[in-house]
Amino acid sequence: MTKRTHWPLAAAAALALSAAAACSNGGTPEPGAEGNAEEGSTTAEIAFWDPYPQHAEGSAWDEHVKSCAPEGSAITRTSAPQTDLFNQLTTAVKEGTAPDVVLLDNPMMPEAVAAGMLATAEQSGIDTAGVDANLLGPGVVDGEAYGVPFGSNALGLYYNADLLAASGVDPASVTDWDSLNAALGQVADGGGKGITFSGVTGEEGVFQFLPWFWGAGADLADPASAEAVAAGQLLSDWIGEGYAPRSAATDNQSAAWDLFLTGEYAFAENGSWFAAAAAEADFEVGVIPIPAKDGGVAPVPTGGEFAVAPIQSEDASDHYANAAAVIACLTEGEAALQTNETLGYLSAKADVRAEQVAANPLWEPWVAAVEGAQGRTTDLGSDYVGVSASLSEAITASLNAEGDPAAVETAFQDAGGF
Amino acid sequence: MTTATTEAPPRPAPTRRRRAREWTAIAFIAPLVIYLLLFYAYPLVANVSMSLHRFDRGTFVNGGAPFVGLDVYGEVVDNPRFWTVVRQTAAFTVASLAFQYLLGLAAAVFFHRGGFRLAAPLRAALLIPWLLPIIVSGTTWQWMMNPDNGILNAAFGVLGLDPVWWLSADNALTSVTIVNIWLGIPFNLVILYSGLQNIPKELYEAAAIDGAGPWQQFRRITLPMLRPVSLIALLLGLVYTLKVVDVIWIMTLGTGTSQTLATWAYGMAFGKGASGVIRYSEASAVGTVLLLVALAFGMLYTAAQRKQEN
Secondary structure (H helix, E strand, C coil): CHHHHHHHHHHHHHHHHHHHHHHCCCCCCCCCCCCCHHHCCCCCEEEEEECCCCCCCCCHHHHHHHCCCCCCCEEEEEECCHHHHHHHHHHHHHHCCCCCEEEEEHHHHHHHHHCCCECCCCCCCCCCCCECHHHHHHHEECCEECCEECEEECEEEEEEHHHHHHHCCCHHHCCCHHHHHHHHHHHHHCCCEEEECCCCCCHHHHHHHHHHHHHCCCCCCCCCCHHHHHHHHHHHHHHHHCCCCHHHHCCCHHHHHHHHHCCCEEEEEEEHHHHHHHHCCCCCEEEECCECCCCCECCCECECEEEECECCCCCHHHHHHHHHHHHHHHHCHHHHHHHHHHHCCEECEHHHHHHHHHHCHHHHHHHHHHHCCECCCCCCHHHHHHHHHHHHHHHHHHHHHCCCHHHHHHHHHHCCCC | CHHHHHHCCCCCHHHHHHHHHHHHHHHHHHHHHHHHHHHHHHHHHHHHHHHHECCCHHHHHHCCCCECCCHHHHHHHHCHHHHHHHHHHHHHHHHHHHHHHHHHHHHHHHHHHCCCCCHHHHHHHHCHHHHCCHHHHHHHHHHHCCCCCCHHHHHHHHCCCCCCCCCCCCCHHHHHHHHHHHHHHHHHHHHHHHHHHCCCHHHHHHHHHCCCCHHHHHHHHHHHHHHHHHHHHHHHHHHHHHCCCHHHHHHHCCCHHHCCHHHHHHHHHHCCCCCCCCCHHHHHHHHHHHHHHHHHHHHHHHHHHHHHHC
């Protein structure tokens, strides 16, 4: 019986809650866009965030970063996966507790700039001279550079030389989609499996899809075009024909790579960061550029992160001075080569890249891919994220269609929204 | 003490003392109230507030999200995906609850009857899904359901059945529901088993003397006596199931038919899954809808319980 008396109370509470909700207006003070690296001085503690949780404390990367602390400073490094890092950065900038330096995935740059989260390169004393324009592209918004890419990775088509030889396929014959499909068919006829790739939901799967998308002549401004559908059809057919595993729809790039390492697959679309691992595989691994539909090399999306300085609301100049010192150390002089070699990246600067290739012939086939790579966000800016979401849905549906042309076409036309 | 009170001069002590007692009471209750306000009321208010303003990353960081009333709710409900997701959530929840309960009940009755020598180790084994971290069981199930070389399809092959693409867009809902049922059986088993232990043995003895068979005993004694326990098991199960994100996310990232209101809200709130676009307001709106549904069933439960008490 006494319970009944709680109802008015609960109702009053609910009313108060909704009233409070209606009034409270995200009235946080705007973080200042003030400050300049030149007016500040480095501080004892420097916070550094990167998206490489796989490089644990004490790893080569960890030590390399920490060795870049200026005299009298110590770097505290924190890692989280890309999306989480971006979300944490969002909250940190809002709270005025952003780190001094962040390594941010390049397609996130325009959105971070649009949200007012990043200091300009000029403000934070970051030198972008000597960086390739295609790699710098994602970090340039309205002609203003924000941060600098230190290196890049690219996608290529790895092949299992032993399996191809056994199936009588010459990798040099793969120059367009038809010859690639013919090679896949020939391997399958010999009892081998075709190709692994990552079609996982989200940006990672889209990143892997773009070489086929662009190679078909499609444009991100029109993600439902006939060319886009053709690219979806290609991958869908691979699943339908049994050339690619069905798990491609859920495999990330590491899982796809592990499948290739079993030695059962002839080809693998994957990134340059596996080049070193490929040399240690149980079979001979080669790499060719990803072919465009009608021949030639398909443009691949630029991969890799930007070193940026987030907006600071307090002691901004000092934070920017920290950023300037650490980023300069990571991207200039001798350490620049070390930065890229440690991560398995090719430098964003041509001269450092040449040094890398001279020291390690493993890099040679990747130079052209990096130099011809297209920024995902260069044309669309922060609108890219939405287009990528549509493409991701279309890819998932296409792979599930297992070759059915009508279903692939609907997949691309229906994609979009939230 | 007694001497003190008798010696006390007559004064308006009662009111002062009462006031002091009131203050003590407030001091005792304050930590709880502060805790509730800070960790329950504030997030709730913030969530509702977020769904009434149009937030994006920029306005989240810099403030100035415009107040749009119920516009966001309208957009979410008008989204063609909304009702599909609601249907999927309903199917996931109803199927999970029904099978978790029935299988949990069957196991509980089986163990309660006793006479099975391996009962104890078997019951312990049945608890495993509950004890394993979801990341472990989810990943293991995903591996078992691998369409190309998963162990489930291998077993199907031995039985002469065609392999199934378990986590394809169409089959995803069924697959994650199967796993969620597996996860929920131990909870139902434990609760219902303890409920069974509370039923007096005499009832069964009396029924047996009156000539009631096992089925009649189950229907006329066990089920009615289990009603309160069943109600709470189902209500808690409902709340758990409505907000399940982890197991679905680990297995499918909420793709295809496995998208539920909870995974949808999660993906939008953090820019995860297919879309990297962050949608704080839409996610909050979906979260509020989920909350209201859970609240409605909670009230239903209270009403049912009150009816039973009367």
